Amino acid sequence: MGNDSDEILSRVSHLEDGDSSRDIYDDWSGNYDDHLIDEFGYISPEIAAQALSDEIDAPQVAIIDYGCGTGLVGQALNQQGFTTVDGIDISQGMLDEARKKQVYRSLLCGDLTTTIALDDASYDAATCIGSMGAGHVGAQHVPELLRPLKAGGLFVVIMNGAYYESGGFEQVFRRMENDGLWRIQRLEQFNYMTELERPGWLLVAAKQLAR
Ligand SMILES: C[S@@+](CC[C@H](N)C(=O)[O-])C[C@H]1O[C@@H](n2cnc3c(N)ncnc32)[C@H](O)[C@@H]1O
Structure with missing residues (x-):
């Protein structure tokens, strides 16, 4: 791994709540794709796009990509045939890279x-x-992410395994199911970087109308 990629991955991994x-x-946007794909072997975009493709036959369905970054997920969705994908992100630098992909x-x-x-x-x-x-x-922000989804709409999450436990995601995901907000279809662990030890979780859930 290069020094640059090492250092920036460490910075992003040591953030705290708040x-x-x-x-x-913004700083990472210009070489994010090179670091993630060539150095770390990042496979989450393809796993996510495959998970949606396994469930949805209609390529024109409207998909929102939360935290779209440089557009790797949009690109993978496009490669699976999905044609109507919107993205949202807090970093303008990452969005500028995503725009270049035209997906x-x-x-x-x-x-x-x-x-x-x-x-x-x-x-x-x-x-x-x-x-x-x-x-x-x-x-705590996950329920708001469900609001723009239609009833029955699918939500695919892939996240770092350490945060899944320490950040209370497991309890929130289960509570949302118990409260009738979504029905969990898949919840699986996998290593999401082929060149690093990075255990993560894949969640596929279908939105339900609240009871
Ligand atoms: C690790 S990157 C993942 C990008 C892309 N989904 C991918 O798989 O390559 C995390 C992204 O989340 C975005 N992000 C972080 N906090 C956010 C927030 N509060 N609102 C919107 N986007 C956020 C970052 O700007 C960054 O682009």
Whole structure:
């Protein structure tokens, strides 16, 4: 691993609750794809796109990609045939890179820890890949991410395993199921970087109308 990629991965991994990662991602945006793919062997975008493709036959469904970053998830969705993908991210630097890939219908700069500027029930599916955790999107913000989804809409999350436990995600995901907000279809552990030891979780859940 190069010194640059080592250092920036360490910075982003040591954020705490209440921190913002925006400046780090603005700095990282120009070589994020090279570091993640060539050096770390990052496979989450393909896993997420495959998970949606396994469940959805219609390529034109509207998908919102939360924390879209440089657009690796949009690119993987596009490769699976999905044509209508919007992205939202807090880092303008990352969004500028995403725009160059020309795989999104629209891109929005916004903070997912506040009320999101998206209409209720306007998407058939959502992805949030690598964007949950300390200094990113916390467990308490997950219910708001469901609001722009239609009933029955699929939500795919991939996140770091350490934050899954320490950040209270497991309890929130289970509580949302018990409260009838979503039905969990898959919850699986896997290593999401082929060149590093990075245990993570894949969640696929279908939104339900609250009881
Ligand atoms: C590890 S990157 C993942 C990017 C992309 N999903 C991928 O898989 O390559 C995390 C992304 O979350 C974004 N992010 C962090 N906190 C955020 C927030 N509060 N609101 C919106 N985006 C946020 C960062 O700017 C960054 O682009």
